[in-house]
Amino acid sequence: MATTDFEADLATTGKQVDAALEALLGERVLPTGRLGDAMRHAVLGGGKRLRPYVVLRSAELFAIPEAAAMPTACALELLHCYSLVHDDLPAMDDDDLRRGRPTVHRAYDEATAILAGDALLTLAFEVVSAPAPQADPAISATLVHTLARAAGATGMAAGQILDLEAEGRFDGGEPLSLSESQVSHLQSLKTGALFRFAAEAGAILGKASPEDRVRLVRYGAALGRAFQIADDLLDEEASPEELGKATAKDRARGKATLPAVIGKGAAREKLAEAVSAAREALVPYGDRASRLLAAADFAATRRN
């Protein structure tokens, strides 16, 4: 699948995801007022919806229609948005801009941002466990459990604390000097966990075999690596206008990134290796996996 075809597909799917998110966050469902408004600000302000895209396409691989996979896709995006809201807080990365708009604590205030993040994380679990006709509760329970493990103290949250530790935040000292494998481990938690879930979710929804599930997790892990390395290269190379957020901040903060540890050239090689690994994991599915493959190419080559 050509990159331009992929981008059109991603844009179309993104609009469907946006519509589903708008329904979940609509004023008939969520209270009007400060909390609901802040949650809508956090979620509905753009975003490529790449993680939901991967959920829907991995579900497609196992013959699950888009409508049946959409709640899981939305839950993952809600959870991703919560992590951005909390990451941006003054006590964390202290960012003013996100997707070209003020971060939640800048548009509202810190207390509202903390609660809006909490409520989005909670809503993710509400959505993924929502009763639906023909839905299998065993699948719901497995999705909840897998998503919680991806997000919590042995997944994304663990990666976030390691990230802050690597900055030297807690002893008030200098950034730690991490090895390449330590940085890779950190990123596999901080970014990789949700991408692994995105890919695995389709296999769970499709009641796929354990072998399929392992393959999809492998693909998701490689996709996450590619996404993060590309992100770190962009942070050093792109302009704030291209990214809609401040750039070159990560290195200034002492964030642990592969380009910082092994250099940009070597990081580009790792990026290519990650795309190959994604491709390899999907070989058994042939052309049926072309959209997932295109997602990996896109993650690696995007300019914003």
Added chain:
Amino acid sequence: MATTDFEADLATTGKQVDAALEALLGERVLPTGRLGDAMRHAVLGGGKRLRPYVVLRSAELFAIPEAAAMPTACALELLHCYSLVHDDLPAMDDDDLRRGRPTVHRAYDEATAILAGDALLTLAFEVVSAPAPQADPAISATLVHTLARAAGATGMAAGQILDLEAEGRFDGGEPLSLSESQVSHLQSLKTGALFRFAAEAGAILGKASPEDRVRLVRYGAALGRAFQIADDLLDEEASPEELGKATAKDRARGKATLPAVIGKGAAREKLAEAVSAAREALVPYGDRASRLLAAADFAATRRN
């Protein structure tokens, strides 16, 4: 059941809950290091475990053994502890003491407290959805969904934002002057939602009839009202030593409490009414509900 018997039962059950929480938060399960340590600090530092007690006793009413209800009981306590960690943050209530010990952001720092709260909330959903032999996944999915609704933007989190709004926090102005019914609504979200879940959980676990479920929710709501009014009276009357946290702060902050709005005497009457309502909801269960009734008496008369 006499109050002293109840207190002994609560203490015994509390120790069992503590042991189960320690297993869930043990160093073999959670990473050692800053995040796991902060989560353990938040959860394992005492606490009466009243919400888990209600889960276990409401489950007992529907013939569900303690071991089968314990994961749900622990999940609720983890979720309650997350809410305390975030409520105590400088951007929220800015408290230094909790259960007689430094709050998480004082013992560690703000970033760690935000992430530890996030990870405890996430762990609650991991625990309540954990696969178990003989567990019915339909029950797991219902528990997840009901817990998420109790905690999120239409439950506890909604109550927390209303609470901050009532303080006049967001326009930087004076505390709002709320009516009695507005205060009651706020408290039914902020405190009541988790107590309602605690009581309803037993009915869900026991696949009880819709009528049973409604009765237990009614009991939980009344218990939550009693608990909150007693808490607000204690905040005005007890010493910091008795409570293990600062007192008389709520009124100084302009927190919306019933004693502040209708006076202590009228609040004590509302407290008695809440205990009666709890009793009334449980009439159909006769003596089998004696421990749940004693819990309501205890919530109303406790001194810490």
